[in-house]
Amino acid sequence: MKLTHRLYHLARADFYERVRRHGFFVALVFCVYGGYAFLPPNGSKYMTMSMDSHRGIYNSAWIGSAVAMLAGAFVSLIGFYIVKNTLERDRRTGVGQILATTPISKLQYTLGKTFSNFAVLAAMTGVVALACVVMQFVRGEDHAFNAWRMFAPFVLLTLPVLFITSAVAVFFETMPVLRGGMGNVAFVFIWGALLGANFGHKQTELYNDPLGTGIVLPDMLRACAAQIPGFDPVKAGVSMGVNIQTEAVRLTTFTWNGIHWNMHHVMWRLQWVLLGLGIAAVAAIPFDRFDTAGSALKLPRHKRRRKPAEEIAPSSGLSVSDAHLTPLDRDAVSARPGAMVFAMIFAEWKLMVRGLRWWYAGPLGLSIAALTAPLDAVRAIVLPLAWFWPVLLWSKLGTREATYNTEPVFFSAPHPLSRQLAATWLAGVMLSVMTGFAVALRLSIAGDAHGLAAWSVGAMFIPALALALGVWTRSGKAFEAIYTGVCYAVIQQAAPLDFMGAVATAPRHNPLIFAVLALVLIALALFGRRQRLQN
Amino acid sequence: MNLSIQHVGKTYRRGVRGLDDFSLELGPGVLGLLGPNGAGKSTLMRILATITKPTDGRVTWNGTDIVKSPDHLRAELGYLPQDFGIYPNLSAQEFLEYIGAAKGIERAACRRRIEELLVLVNLADARKRALGGFSGGMRQRVGIAQALLNDPKLLIVDEPTAGLDPEERVRFRNLLSDLSGERIVILSTHIVSDVEATATHIALISRGKLIVSAAPEILMKKVEGRVWEWVVSSEELIAVKQRHRVSATIRRSDGVRVRAVSDTQPAAAAQPVAPNLEDAYLMFVAPAAEEASTKAA
Numbered sequence: 125m126k127l128t129h130r131l132y133h134l135a136r137a138d139f140y141e142r143v144r145r146h147g148f149f150v151a152l153v154f155c156v157y158g159g160y161a162f163l164p165p166n167g168s169k170y171m172t173m174s175m176d177s178h179r180g181i182y183n184s185a186w187i188g189s190a191v192a193m194l195a196g197a198f199v200s201l202i203g204f205y206i207v208k209n210t211l212e213r214d215r216r217t218g219v220g221q222i223l224a225t226t227p228i229s230k231l232q233y234t235l236g237k238t239f240s241n242f243a244v245l246a247a248m249t250g251v252v253a254l255a256c257v258v259m260q261f262v263r264g265e266d267h268a269f270n271a272w273r274m275f276a277p278f279v280l281l282t283l284p285v286l287f288i289t290s291a292v293a294v295f296f297e298t299m300p301v302l303r304g305g306m307g308n309v310a311f312v313f314i315w316g317a318l319l320g321a322n323f324g325h326k327q328t329e330l331y332n333d334p335l336g337t338g339i340v341l342p343d344m345l346r347a348c349a350a351q352i353p354g355f356d357p358v359k360a361g362v363s364m365g366v367n368i369q370t371e372a373v374r375l376t377t378f379t380w381n382g383i384h385w386n387m388h389h390v391m392w393r394l395q396w397v398l399l400g401l402g403i404a405a406v407a408a409i410p411f412d413r414f415d416t417a418g419s420a421l422k423l424p425r426h427k428r429r430r431k432p433a434e435e436i437a438p439s440s441g442l443s444v445s446d447a448h449l450t451p452l453d454r455d456a457v458s459a460r461p462g463a464m465v466f467a468m469i470f471a472e473w474k475l476m477v478r479g480l481r482w483w484y485a486g487p488l489g490l491s492i493a494a495l496t497a498p499l500d501a502v503r504a505i506v507l508p509l510a511w512f513w514p515v516l517l518w519s520k521l522g523t524r525e526a527t528y529n530t531e532p533v534f535f536s537a538p539h540p541l542s543r544q545l546a547a548t549w550l551a552g553v554m555l556s557v558m559t560g561f562a563v564a565l566r567l568s569i570a571g572d573a574h575g576l577a578a579w580s581v582g583a584m585f586i587p588a589l590a591l592a593l594g595v596w597t598r599s600g601k602a603f604e605a606i607y608t609g610v611c612y613a614v615i616q617q618a619a620p621l622d623f624m625g626a627v628a629t630a631p632r633h634n635p636l637i638f639a640v641l642a643l644v645l646i647a648l649a650l651f652g653r654r655q656r657l658q659n
Numbered sequence: 660m661n662l663s664i665q666h667v668g669k670t671y672r673r674g675v676r677g678l679d680d681f682s683l684e685l686g687p688g689v690l691g692l693l694g695p696n697g698a699g700k701s702t703l704m705r706i707l708a709t710i711t712k713p714t715d716g717r718v719t720w721n722g723t724d725i726v727k728s729p730d731h732l733r734a735e736l737g738y739l740p741q742d743f744g745i746y747p748n749l750s751a752q753e754f755l756e757y758i759g760a761a762k763g764i765e766r767a768a769c770r771r772r773i774e775e776l777l778v779l780v781n782l783a784d785a786r787k788r789a790l791g792g793f794s795g796g797m798r799q800r801v802g803i804a805q806a807l808l809n810d811p812k813l814l815i816v817d818e819p820t821a822g823l824d825p826e827e828r829v830r831f832r833n834l835l836s837d838l839s840g841e842r843i844v845i846l847s848t849h850i851v852s853d854v855e856a857t858a859t860h861i862a863l864i865s866r867g868k869l870i871v872s873a874a875p876e877i878l879m880k881k882v883e884g885r886v887w888e889w890v891v892s893s894e895e896l897i898a899v900k901q902r903h904r905v906s907a908t909i910r911r912s913d914g915v916r917v918r919a920v921s922d923t924q925p926a927a928a929a930q931p932v933a934p935n936l937e938d939a940y941l942m943f944v945a946p947a948a949e950e951a952s953t954k955a956a
Contacts, residue, residue: 449776449807450771451810452764452772452810456764456767456769457734457763457764457765457768464764464765467759467760467766468761470760471756471757471761474753474757475746475757478749478753528744528745528746528747529742529743529744530744530745531710531744532708532740532743533738533740533743533744533758535709535710536708536710536733536736536738537758537761537762538730538733538734538762538763539763543763657710658712
């Protein structure tokens with residue numbers, strides 16, 4: 125069988141399996157919304173692509189290029205978490221073991237999976253692009269539709285960066301250390317470094333520009349300078365992403381007719397596709413071909429140390445009648461929801477911190493820093509770090525039952541909401557308290573009541589967020605990605621996102637907002653779990 | 660002690676019927692639930708285990724509706740699901756302690772119970788080892804232990820002997836028989852011999868409907884005089900299989916000994932023989948499945 129034929133079928137089967145899921149449809153709905161939200165009318169309270177207080181009129185060229193860049197950035201971030209499960213699914217369903225017995229090579233497999241990932245992300249991009257066509261007429265600033273100017277940026281700007289994302293997702297899945305939560309967290313930083321750093325930069329070297337902003341932005345700025353008197357492209361601030369404003373935004377418009385794509389541009393964009401192919405090929409090296417037998421790479425060190433259980437053969441003298449099973453005293457089983465809740469919290473806690481050894485070095489070091497560093501640094505740096513450290517433990521809240529298929533057992537035990545879910549959240553709060561205790565002590569000594577209030581809210585908000593996302597998505601990925609982003613933003617002094625009291629300029633009412641949000645998240649978690657129980 | 664299943668039905672999305680007008684009254688003893696794949700056994704088990712809610716009908720446990728008050732039953736319920744999951748980093752002891760807490764069992768009593776259960780399922784020596792390293796059979800034994808942890812009055816076990824070796828299977832069947840005195844045990848399985856060895860009552864289910872429910876001896880009586888054995892040549896075998904409901908074939912030097920269920924004597928050489936549960940299963944379930952297929956066509 126030809127290589128292309130094999131790759132095609134591998135990618136096709138995987139693609140169909142994914143796009144026929146309910147979650148993919150939800151992702152497409154978000155894509156349509158993205159196409160709509162990326163093009164706000166004048167008077168909206170946010171802006172997307174703009175230069176100072178100017179933007180291009182919503183013609184095919186501007187819409188295509190602006191949304192293609194935004195889609196490249198957002199779909200590459202969110203899409204990574206959507207597609208980073210293809211090997212895991214083959215592993216879980218056992219299909220991987222069947223594939224492993226076929227002549228397909230490791231390289232063919234990783235390439236096939238990369239193409240499948242890419243097909244999923246490309247389909248999402250296609251929906252965004254189609255939404256843009258509709259949006260051009262909805263906004264009605266220019267009724268002349270030009271397919272090349274609209275779609276070429278999606279092909280040349282968005283798809284290459286999505287191809288790399290697809291390959292990176294496969295690479296992460298083949299690397300045992302990056303397969304789980306560690307990889308989910310790491311990708312946020314990688315994305316931030318590669319794409320976020322270039323976001324809105326006016327001059328970017330093409331070799332360091334996966335998003336292609338360096339091709340488009342200078343041309344847009346030139347057009348703006350030519351049409352808007354007094355506009356200085358060197359001093360102008362470029363806005364990309366979704367920038368929320370307190371007041372209605374009114375932007376003046378200019379006409380930009382798009383990039384004249386040439387072979388030079390195409391070659392620069394192709395380099396990213398080649399890089400993606402290279403990453404997919406490299407992914408074949410650590411790929412274990414679903415060999416579950418004691419690979420040294422497979423398990424984290426602390427898990428490897430545990431001795432595997434030996435099969436204990438039934439001893440010849442033992443029969444069921446030899447074993448004595450005393451009837452359980454019914455008084456020892458409590459039907460009250462509140463009964464045994466401490467035992468349940470303790471059990472949840474043990475489950476959460478099981479197998480951790482060197483992990484404690486982090487909270488210990490950060491606690492020492494919290495007690496010795498200047499108070500401002502403790503608030504701004506030590507606390508966010510102390511509460512970022514346990515991200516991979518919190519991300520298991522609410523997902524463990526689905527991950528390990530223990531739902532039937534736990535959902536048939538008494539009070540799955542009031543006893544079990546409450547205990548899960550409280551165990552998460554205990555983790556916040558443990559890792560942030562030294563900071564709280566420091567704030568108490570300093571008499572910082574507002575700081576302590578913010579700290580208390582933060583301690584409850586984090587596990588509430590983890591639990592709600594875990595219950596609804598049945599995976600830790602959403603929490604790992606969102607929480608990492610939020611912590612990153614807090615360290616960068618993003619005041620509106622400061623849920624813990626780390627940003628000096630944060631509004632005084634932040635603790636109140638996040639306390640309400642924590643309650644809403646807990647309610648959402650309860651509602652989600654209740655829905656699951658009532659299926 | 661009474662479990663009452665009254666006209667219970669379950670309709671999934673797109674109108675797929677998982678269970679249809681299913682009624683049964685149960686008292687202490689072992690109910691063997693037999694049926695082909697997709698018959699609705701697991702749907703019924705999940706409804707009885709309070710995990711799935713029925714779309715029609717009512718289930719009561721000692722008079723209390725289990726949909727309206729699931730915790731009333733959950734306090735006295737032991738459930739071993741078909742695909743039983745474990746936490747790989749916990750030891751058997753820790754895992755059982757965790758489930759004990761979820762079931763609301765007081766700590767000291769829970770520890771004593773775990774001690775006995777680990778001996779019972781022959782995992783006392785492996786109690787401190789991580790579950791992730793357990794074999795399929797050992798995991799299943801942990802599943803059995805967790806189901807018995809709260810000394811349940813209603814024990815529901817879905818394909819409990821899957822993954823067990825023959826000796827473990829026999830031990831588990833004996834255990835179910837021993838446990839059935841003061842409780843209701845519902846055993847769902849494909850393995851007819853498991854039901855034959857333990858059940859005090861048998862329910863045959865196909866395409867979501869209850870086909871027949873009776874004590875094993877009554878079920879057997881209904882098949883009496885309808886089970887035949889005779890020897891055919893290898894060439895004739897295919898034709899015989901097409902004409903009759905064949906429950907077993909054994910190759911011998913003089914041909915193939917065929918065992919079939921038929922209302923009338925299927926061949927001149929056919930002799931009536933004592934029926935077993937497989938014959939009864941074939942007699943009741945196969946026509947129901949055929950009828951449903953014909954209707955669907």
